[in-house]
Amino acid sequence: MAGFKTLDDIGAVSGKRVLVRVDLNVPVADGKVTDATRIERIAPTISELSGKGAKVILLAHFGRPKDGPSAEFSLEPIARATAQVLGRPVRFAADCIGDKAAEAVAAMKDGDVLLLENTRFHKAEEKNEPAFTENLAANGDIYVNDAFSAAHRAHASTEGLAHRLPAYAGRTMQAELEALEKGLGNPVRPVVAIVGGAKVSTKIDLLMNLVKKVDALVIGGGMANTFLAARGTDVGKSLCEHDLAGTAKQIMIEAAEAGCAIILPADGVVAKEFKAGAASETVAIADVPADGMILDVGAKTVKSVTDWIDRAATLVWNGPLGAFEIEPFDHATVAAAKHAAARTREGKLVSVAGGGDTVAALNHAGVADDFTYVSTAGGAFLEWMEGKPLPGVEVLKQ
Ligand SMILES: Nc1ncnc2c1ncn2[C@@H]1O[C@H](COP(=O)(O)OP(=O)(O)O)[C@@H](O)[C@H]1O
Ligand SMILES: O=C(OP(=O)(O)O)[C@H](O)COP(=O)(O)O
DSSP: OOTTOOOOOOOOOOEEEEEEEEEOOOEHHHTEOOHHHHHHHHHHHHHHHHTTTOEEEEEOOOOOOOOOOOOGOOOOOHHHHHHHHSSSSEEESSOOHHHHHHHHTOOTTOOOOEEEEEESHHHHHTTHHHHHHHHHHOOOOOOEEOGGGGGTTTOOIIIIIHHHSSSEEEEHHHHHHHHHHHHSSOOOEEEEEEEOOOHHHHHHHHHHHTTTTOSEEEOOOHHHHHHHHHTOOTTSSSOOGGHHHHHHHHHHHHHHHOOOOOOOOOOOEEEOOTTTTEEEEEEGGGOOTOOOOEEEOOHHHHHHHHHHHHHOSEEESSOSSSTTTTTTTTTTHHHHHHHHHHHHHTSSSSEEEEOOHHHHHHHHOGGGGGGEEEESSSSHHHHHHTTTTOOHHHGGOO
């Protein structure tokens, strides 16, 4: 399939330095990984390469650091979590380029696994600067991309390196593309999409095309607030990107033209603080207090979401409906997840969900195994669904 080389084509790797781009952008609370799905999914590629005697050097980003290195965005705790999942030591180097990286790589024995510090501690990573790519490439003989969930980013470690070193798709990259093609390549209609979560500015644009591919788009989570505000609803202190009101309005126009129903929350669970056990109340969406934050959609909206799931033959879902990490703001996400899982078990729904936090939410609801397919990817999965070429995948085909 796919037109790129995989680990089946890689040949002898014993003693070779293999730079493996993985996605370790995992949910973390109080310094602990709260959902290890992304780590579990990269284990096959790491084990296979290490088992063949390669020096496996992991490259990854974590979060969106703005100001260079910081403890908050360090991958060091994730190296420990990765070691736990792999059941073997994972060494860590405090930089992804330069002397620290070179020394750690030089100390590796065949079969060792090393994680390099957050690539986004260098601004040049996101700018895909050739000089930075050269510095990354200096530590490798071969490049493997196993980060499907970051393949929508044309960064040095996700795209640039593939121009510089012999490049292969890892097992998860391969499996994700195969599974998405199987589940959604020719989806049975009606197709209903649920999009929520918090990455409003980076995901809103792709809704413009998504509304042309699906029959209904249910918008929840932080994403909904921008649409509600664009429609003139006062969302108080909720997460909302007011400057994207024009984009939200245009998406609603495009959806109407394409015959795609847009479903926005009719009610919300509001609180004054974003913390566990904060006092909360459910209000009609027109009655959000000026000092309140919508942290979940309300019961009326949940009913509407489950009704849309009942109408769907295919469901695609990225982004939780509320701040599910904090009780009681997990109610809507858990209810929708359980409902979709039940429909899938009954054979009435093909359900495909993805995203680092969405997977964590499905695990929290205890239903991840009941979905037809759970992708590690959120934004990349939606862009794939849009039909947009993913830079990290396209470059592997060259
Ligand atoms: N109404 C809301 N207000 C603030 N944050 C929210 C809201 N709804 C969802 N979120 C947050 O969205 C985050 C997940 O968003 P996102 O990263 O876009 O999803 P994914 O990782 O699945 O792609 C979660 O941390 C969740 O707490
Ligand atoms: O977590 C990720 O994407 P997702 O939130 O869409 O699932 C990827 O690691 C990409 O991260 P980015 O959106 O900061 O580039």
